[in-house]
Amino acid sequence: MTTLLPPRPPAAPDNPAKGRPVRAGRARLNRPGLAWTLPATIFFLLFAVVPLIAVVVLSFMTWTGLGDPKFVGLENWQTLAGDSVMLKSLWLSVLFIVLGVATQTPVSILLGVWASGPQRNRAVLSAIFFLPLLLSSAAISVLWRALLDPNFGVPAQLKWLFGDGNLFGHQSTAIGVIIFVGMWQFTPFHTLIYQGAAKSVPPVLYQAAEIDGAGRARQFFSITLPQLRNSIITSVILMVVGGLTTFETVLILTNGGPGTDTTITAFYMYEEAFRRYNFGMGSAIALVLVIVATAISLIMVKASGYDKMRSTMEGL
Amino acid sequence: MNKPSPRTPVLAAASMLAIGLTLAGCGGGDSAASDRPENELHVLVYGDASNDVETAMVEKFNETSDVKVVLDTIPGAEYQQKLQTVMSTDAAPDIFFNWGGGSISDFVDADLLMPLDDFIEEDPQLKDAFLPSVFDVATVDGTPYGVPMRGTQPVMLFHNKEVLAEAGIDEAPATWDELLEDVDKLKAAGKTPIALGGGDEWPTQMWFSYVYDRVAGPELFQSAIDGETDVWESDESKESLGMLRELVDAGAFGTNFQSVKFTDGGSPALLAGGQAGFELMGSWEYSTIQDTNPDFVANSLGWSAFPAIEGGKGDAANLVGNTNNYYSVLKDTKYPDAARDFLKLMYSDEFVQEQMSIGNLPTTTSTEQFLDQAADPDYARFQFGLVQDAPNFQLSWDQAYPPAATPTIHSAVADFFAGSIDEDGFIAAMQSLKK
Numbered sequence: 001m002t003t004l005l006p007p008r009p010p011a012a013p014d015n016p017a018k019g020r021p022v023r024a025g026r027a028r029l030n031r032p033g034l035a036w037t038l039p040a041t042i043f044f045l046l047f048a049v050v051p052l053i054a055v056v057v058l059s060f061m062t063w064t065g066l067g068d069p070k071f072v073g074l075e076n077w078q079t080l081a082g083d084s085v086m087l088k089s090l091w092l093s094v095l096f097i098v099l100g101v102a103t104q105t106p107v108s109i110l111l112g113v114w115a116s117g118p119q120r121n122r123a124v125l126s127a128i129f130f131l132p133l134l135l136s137s138a139a140i141s142v143l144w145r146a147l148l149d150p151n152f153g154v155p156a157q158l159k160w161l162f163g164d165g166n167l168f169g170h171q172s173t174a175i176g177v178i179i180f181v182g183m184w185q186f187t188p189f190h191t192l193i194y195q196g197a198a199k200s201v202p203p204v205l206y207q208a209a210e211i212d213g214a215g216r217a218r219q220f221f222s223i224t225l226p227q228l229r230n231s232i233i234t235s236v237i238l239m240v241v242g243g244l245t246t247f248e249t250v251l252i253l254t255n256g257g258p259g260t261d262t263t264i265t266a267f268y269m270y271e272e273a274f275r276r277y278n279f280g281m282g283s284a285i286a287l288v289l290v291i292v293a294t295a296i297s298l299i300m301v302k303a304s305g306y307d308k309m310r311s312t313m314e315g316l
Numbered sequence: 317m318n319k320p321s322p323r324t325p326v327l328a329a330a331s332m333l334a335i336g337l338t339l340a341g342c343g344g345g346d347s348a349a350s351d352r353p354e355n356e357l358h359v360l361v362y363g364d365a366s367n368d369v370e371t372a373m374v375e376k377f378n379e380t381s382d383v384k385v386v387l388d389t390i391p392g393a394e395y396q397q398k399l400q401t402v403m404s405t406d407a408a409p410d411i412f413f414n415w416g417g418g419s420i421s422d423f424v425d426a427d428l429l430m431p432l433d434d435f436i437e438e439d440p441q442l443k444d445a446f447l448p449s450v451f452d453v454a455t456v457d458g459t460p461y462g463v464p465m466r467g468t469q470p471v472m473l474f475h476n477k478e479v480l481a482e483a484g485i486d487e488a489p490a491t492w493d494e495l496l497e498d499v500d501k502l503k504a505a506g507k508t509p510i511a512l513g514g515g516d517e518w519p520t521q522m523w524f525s526y527v528y529d530r531v532a533g534p535e536l537f538q539s540a541i542d543g544e545t546d547v548w549e550s551d552e553s554k555e556s557l558g559m560l561r562e563l564v565d566a567g568a569f570g571t572n573f574q575s576v577k578f579t580d581g582g583s584p585a586l587l588a589g590g591q592a593g594f595e596l597m598g599s600w601e602y603s604t605i606q607d608t609n610p611d612f613v614a615n616s617l618g619w620s621a622f623p624a625i626e627g628g629k630g631d632a633a634n635l636v637g638n639t640n641n642y643y644s645v646l647k648d649t650k651y652p653d654a655a656r657d658f659l660k661l662m663y664s665d666e667f668v669q670e671q672m673s674i675g676n677l678p679t680t681t682s683t684e685q686f687l688d689q690a691a692d693p694d695y696a697r698f699q700f701g702l703v704q705d706a707p708n709f710q711l712s713w714d715q716a717y718p719p720a721a722t723p724t725i726h727s728a729v730a731d732f733f734a735g736s737i738d739e740d741g742f743i744a745a746m747q748s749l750k751k
Contacts, residue, residue, distance in 0.1 A: 064720070065400045066426040142580075149582055150572040151591060168515055169574030169734060255515070258574055259731050274397050276720045277422075 052290065058283035065277050076284040085260050086285065089268040090292065092175075096264055097243035099179045100186075101236055108187045108235070112194025113224055126195065130188045137185065141252035144181045171261035174254045178262060181249055186242065190235045197231035198224060233304045237297060244293045265289050352406060356386050357654050360399070360409035362641070363389035365603065366466055369670045373661055383654035393579070396719050403428055403646075410649040411658065415715040416454035416462050416642045418541075422718050423644070424456045430645040432460045435656045442656075445663035449709055450679040454642040462642030463659045467676030468703050469598045469638040471522050471712075475618045479507055479593045488620035492530075492559065495623050499568045502593040508570040511592035512733075513578030517726035518714060520733050522596050523560060525636040525713055530625035531556045534634060534708040541716055545747040552629070557732070557739045559625070564733055574734055581608065588612045596622070598637055599699055602692070603675045619695070621702060635706040638715065640679050672696065679703065721749045 059076055063069035080086050115126035132140065147153045150165025159165075167173045205223050214222065247266045250256060256263035256271065263271070266289060273282025361370055367389055374385045388409060390398045396419065402408055403423060414420050423429050436443045443451055446464045454462025475488055480498075483505035489495040502509035513519040528537060532552035539547045547553060563569075570592075576582045584601060586592040588609045595601065606613045624632035643662065645655050661667050663680045671678045672690040677699050690696035703709065714722045728745035731737040737745070 064422065066404050066422060066428065145577075146580060148575075149580070150575045151582065151586055164570070164572045166572035166575050169572065255517075257515075257517075257727075257730065258734055259727060259736050271723055274401075275723045277400055278720065 055283045055286050055290075058280055059287050061280045061283075063279040065279060069280070072280065076280045079281065080284050080288070085263060085268060086265075086288070088260060089263050089265040090288070092262065093244060093264045093266070093292075095175070096179065096182075096246065097240050099175070100182050100243045101239050103179060103183045104187050104190055104239060105232070105236065107183065108190035109194050109225075109228065109232070111187065111191040112196075113198045113220070113228075115191060115195045116198035126191070129191065132185050133188045133192075135185075137248040138252060140181060140185050141249050144177070144184075145253055148177060168254055169258055171258065174258060174262050178246075178249055178253055181253060182243075182246065185249075186239070190239070193231050193235050194228060197228050201227045233300070237300055240296055240300065241293060244289065244296070265292070352410075352648065352650050354650075355383050357383050357411065357649070357651050357658065358386050358388055358409045359411045359643075359658070360388045360390065361413040362395045363391035366671075366674060366676060369667075369674060369676075372670065373667060376666075377658055377661060381654060381657065383651045385654075385658060400719065408646055408648070410646050410651065411643050411655055412646070413465070414454075414462065414642050414644055415638055415711070416640065417711045417716045418718040418721070419715055420454065420461055420642075420644055421456055422720075424459075424461060428647055429461050430647045430649065430652065430655075432463065432645065435659065436460065438656070439660060441663055442659060445680050445682070447679045447681065447703070449706070450640045450703075453639040453709075453711055454644070462644045463662050464640045464679050465643045465662050466641040466678070467599075467671055468640045468679045468699070468709075469600060470635045470699060470702055470706075470709070471526070471596060471598050471622070471637040472601075472619045472699075472702070473594055473596050473622055474587060474601050475594045475620070476587050476590060476592070476612075477616045477618045479505075479590050480618075483507065483593065485593070488618060489623045490620075491623050492625045496563070496566060498593065499563070499566050503567055507590075508586060508592040509568045509594065511576070511583040511586040511595040512569040512573040513576050513583035514569070514573035514730060514733060515575060515577040515582075516579050517730045518712070519578050519583065519597065520729045521713055521725065522598075522636065523563075523733075524556075524729050525710060526596070526622045527556045527560055527625070528553070529634050529636055529708075529710055530622070530630040530632065531559070531628040533629035533631075534710050535629075537710065537713070537716070540746065540749075545749070548743045548746045553743065554739055557742060560732070561739075564735070569733070574730070584608075588617075599677070602695060606675070613692075619698065631707045633702075633705050634708045634710065635702055636710045637712060639709050639711050677703075717749060724749055 058069065060071060060073060061069040062072045062075070111126075111129065115122050115129070135143075148155060148165075148167055150156065150162075150167070153165075155162035155165030155167065167177050201224060205227070206219055209219050209223055245266050246264065247270060250262055250264060250267045251270070254262045256267050260268075265285060269282050269285040269289060272278045272285055359370075359374065361367065367387070370387055374387045378384050395413075399412060399414075400422075404426065408428075420429060432442065442463055443460065450464055450468060451460070454460065454464070473488060479502070480486075480488075483498075483501045485498050485501055489498050499509040512523075525537075532550070532555075536547050536550065536552060576586070578584065578597070581604075583592075583595055584597075584605050585608070587595045588605050602613065602617070602619075605617065621633070622636070643659060645652070645659075649655055663682070665682060665686075668678045668680055668683055668686055669689060672683075672686055675691045677683065677690075677696055683700060687693060687696050687700060710716075714725050717725065724745055728737070728742050731745075732742045
């Protein structure tokens with residue numbers, strides 16, 4: 001393996017006075033060869049492209065999991081086009097994403113910026129805040145389902161707030177529970193992103209702002225937020241993609257109900273494929289999900305200028 | 317990044333090849349036997365507390381057999397899904413647990429199961445040792461495909477004796493009208509009259525199965541499952557729905573039953589904790605509560621048959637539930653003789669006694685003589701009496717239809733109880749089911 005290594009650039013000389021390593025990009029004349037992408041390419045082909053193409057093929061077939069799949073042409077797609085649940089599930093998916101981003105982003109920016117401070121208690125507390133990250137989605141969902149039991153959970157103690165506690169019996173409260181649990185679960189992760197980004201904001205900016213007489217709020221809105229721009233885009237894209245593929249939370253908390261009121265597209269795909277044993281239909285729904293997710297990601301990348309990857313540190 | 321890669325055609329070709337291989341792998345049903353394990357007979361069962369007995373039986377069998385039985389378990393709710401995806405592959409079990417009826421009809425249609433006629437001809441006990449009404453549930457189009465194992469699980473109306481006494485109710489309701497009166501009394505006493513795990517949906521279905529059976533007799537559902545979907549629009553069907561609506565509107569299940577589950581212990585805890593008077597549940601209610609609250613089971617748990625409905629066509633002794641569990645055999649099994657010998661254990665005295673000791677109620681003709689050795693003889697005798705005397709034992713709706721129908725049935729019953737669909741919505745949903 002070692003013989004394959006490209007010639008290493010000379011080690012960048014340390015320059016402690018400047019506090020930042022000298023950029024080594026210019027010295028790297030030989031960019032790594034295409035061979036280096038091979039492991040990633042093989043993985044991507046095996047676990048993304050091949051299954052994706054198989055899903056395309058299956059979406060034109062009918063298959064119950066028993067016997068051989070049969071080609072049925074466009075039948076699945078025609079059914080899907082006239083399927084009210086499919087359309088509803090797409091709207092619900094979008095709603096879940098919007099609500100998820102709207103709730104998680106402000107909280108995690110505030111927490112992340114707060115946690116990036118040098119104080120020791122902040123480090124200890126943020127370590128505790130990160131605990132939900134260590135739990136699996138399934139465990140979290142089971143936990144909250146038990147905590148929200150109408151007769152033995154929190155709602156039984158706080159009747160003034162929860163009424164009869166029928167949280168899973170109405171669309172609005174069922175969605176609320178899923179959004180809340182998603183927020184509890186994923187905020188720590190995004191906080192981590194913002195914490196790292198906020199830490200790398202050069203202190204000189206704040207020092208200059210203080211000299212100019214800017215208060216803490218002004219500093220936050222005029223320096224921190226603009227400096228977090230790329231992190232916000234990254235974090236939101238991750239939330240959107242994560243939101244589109246949310247599944248376990250819905251399965252365990254609401255099972256898509258009441259009725260189909262929380263049946264988001266990913267859950268609908270599971271229900272068609274693994275509960276109705278209609279793998280062709282499930283594949284068609286999966287493809288719709290892929291197309292929608294790709295479209296949303298592309299639009300976001302274009303609209304946010306993320307593809308140009310402009311540094312927020314220009315001029316420093 | 318944006319330049320088209322020169323490798324694209326190669327990649328595309330490679331992917332197509334891979335897909336070809338994948339799809340070829342999907343349809344390997346014909347050649348399954350060739351790759352099946354040597355000298356092993358895989359038995360797949362539903363993973364739960366009963367597995368101890370099964371492990372013991374397997375060990376006993378392996379002592380004398382050259383072909384070793386390997387017991388595989390899949391826990392709980394995902395059993396049918398896993399089974400469906402594994403059945404036409406080389407990993408399919410030689411013998412597997414099922415509920416008879418619709419749970420195996422797709423496998424029969426796909427020609428995956430071994431008809432048991434030959435086994436029965438060699439050893440008539442494989443059929444004659446079981447109660448006929450139970451054995452017949454695993455018969456598809458006149459051909460037997462399953463041998464009863466574990467026990468029968470009729471659905472009964474359980475009650476909390478103390479709560480009923482507190483509300484001034486002397487005994488379990490014998491008729492529907494008495495049930496409605498009891499609901500009012502329990503409400504007046506500040507209780508949830510009937511605990512219902514509506515979040516799981518299948519407990520809700522039990523109410524439909526029983527009311528339909530009492531009002532219209534078992535014929536209505538049988539016709540429906542045979543493809544005559546008109547019956548859902550019949551007067552009896554509408555009358556049943558009207559009675560169920562009346563019960564829900566009377567507040568029999570409280571207001572938050574959609575958020576309560578049986579599977580996480582919610583609804584049995586309402587009954588055992590004295591917050592509810594009744595719960596309609598399968599016979600496993602007993603062992604479920606026994607696990608968490610043995611004192612309650614010993615002192616205050618009561619049970620009765622589902623109330624009679626005056627003027628209904630169905631016999632008040634009819635039962636609903638999981639008639640039994642069955643073992644079916646894969647057609648491609650390498651060791652049919654070992655499979656037959658293993659199935660013979662299912663009517664052995666030892667098996668029956670072991671099952672009874674953990675609270676299951678096997679349906680062999682010999683069960684009666686062992687009733688006194690059951691974990692709770694009163695409970696065992698009551699259940700056995702119900703099963704023996706029942707003119708008809710209706711398999712749970714979601715087990716009687718093929719598994720693909722389950723989501724539709726479950727949503728229909730849950731939505732009807734929630735009030736989000738009316739009679740016509742329910743009828744339309746049930747009519748959408750294909751056989």
